[in-house]
Amino acid sequence: MENPRQDILDLLVELVGIPSVSCTPAEAQAGRFIHSRLGELPYFRDNPGNLQLLPVPGDPFGREVVMAFVEADPTVKGTVILTGHYDVVGTDDFGSLEELAFSPLEYTSALKERGLDGDAGKDLKSGDYLFGRGVMDMKCGLAVEMALLSEAARDQSSLGVNLLFLAVPDEEVGSAGMRAALPALSKIKEDRGLDYLGAILTEPGNAGAPDAEGEVVFLGAVGKVMPFFYCAGIGSHVGQYFEGLSASLLASHISLLVEGNPLMADRAGNETAPPPACLSIRDIRNGYSVTIPDRAAVFFNYMTLAKTPAEIMKEMKQVAEDACKRTV
Ligand SMILES: [Zn+2]
Incomplete structure (x- = not known):
């Protein structure tokens, strides 16, 4: 080569x-x-x-x-x-052109016939970009x-x-x-x-510099931790709401305390990482029921620049405690 x-x-x-x-x-x-x-x-x-x-x-x-x-x-x-x-x-998101997803030259030609909107359309027209x-x-x-x-x-x-x-x-x-x-x-x-x-x-990425022109080189690295909460409540018929404890409500409080919380965004030097983001929040049950969900799960994407997993675990335990107090 x-x-x-x-x-x-x-x-x-x-x-x-x-x-x-x-x-x-x-x-x-x-x-x-x-x-x-x-x-x-x-x-x-x-x-x-x-x-x-x-x-x-x-x-x-x-x-x-x-x-x-x-x-x-x-x-x-x-x-x-x-x-x-x-x-x-x-390749689900390739729609009707899915069979061309792994043939970039053909896929780019097919896209040219259809045209694209916005910046991607300009890139496509320039002939300098390959899609696939x-x-x-x-x-x-x-x-x-x-x-x-x-x-x-x-x-x-x-x-x-x-x-x-x-x-x-x-x-x-x-x-x-x-x-x-x-x-x-x-x-x-x-x-x-x-x-x-x-x-x-050599990963691509301009997430940290969306307005940058030309090539971008990032120095340093970012870590990622995924705190996961398993919420155990007490099921009860909605007619006896206060007999139960909603795992969904508990998961919601956890999410409100963590997601987008600027105080949790990690920092190092002049850099601030994005705050934690909820990647999934759901009750754990099959089908419809008129009882309060007794199980739920929620997890987050948490980017780190300096924090250790042990520090995040401590933070998350505090969140669990606060969320419990708010739920009860
Ligand atoms: Zn990648």
């Missing part, structure tokens, strides 16, 4: 052509494709131990993490990690990283650092790939005495 733009585009189209929706058999196929494509490079033919497929332990979908190491020189310990995920979300599932999130980032790796592997003498490429599955659901990769990352670090200088993630 060469580095020119056309090669990256061709690779991108091939990657997108594998319908690697999370938790489907095709997901694992994408990992094996990346592995075999990198395996064609002379560097990895000469150093087969530097290119590995690491199985996700006990995974029902047989998914694997691709790990590729390009060593600058055995004396160089500084290592930069290049990483990304190869799974994508589903996984083009942006994030097979284009993977294609760029693979091209970089290929260039670095051609002449390691020019590298001042080692490059460690890591392509993982399951980013969109349960992070099984990254969780499986962590022991391998620490093992190779120990075995070779590496010093991790940083990690580059």
Whole structure:
């Protein structure tokens, strides 16, 4: 693989052509494709131990993490990690063009015939954009990283650092790939005495800078915790409302205390993370009943910059207590 733009585009189209929706058999196929494509490079033919497929332990979908190491020189310990995920979300939202979702060239042409509104329409007309599932999130980032790796592997003498490429599955659901990769990352670090200088993630995203023009690079990382509440109430017929305790009301109070609460938005330096957002709130029951729900669940997306899971747990226990008082 060469580095020119056309090669990256061709690779991108091939990657997108594998319908690697999370938790489907095709997901694992994408990992094996990346592995075999990198395996064609002379560097990895000469150093087969530097290119590995690491199985996700006990995974029902047989998914694997691709790990590729390009060593600058055995004396160089500084290592930069290049990483990304190869799974994508589903294609339900493609409507009548769903069968073209994984054929970006054809899909973009089909969209051109129909036209799109707003900014997306302008982008489409410009001819500079390619549409399709996984083009942006994030097979284009993977294609760029693979091209970089290929260039670095051609002449390691020019590298001042080692490059460690890591392509993982399951980013969109349960992070099984990254969780499986962590022991391998620490093992190779120990075995070779590496010093991790940083990690580059080529995910797209302008969520933190919606008005930015051109390319945006974010420094640092954001964490995510998902506090989950299981609400246990007491069921009773609505006619004896005060005999029961509504789990739905309890879940509602929890949501009111947490969702969008600016006091909970985490901070570090000049940065403030978005406040927690409720991702699901529901009673747990089958069908209609005229009794007060006795079980409910609610969970949140909570982004972190500095807070630890233990701090958030303490905060959430306080929320549970306050919500109980308000419900009773
Ligand atoms: Zn992504």
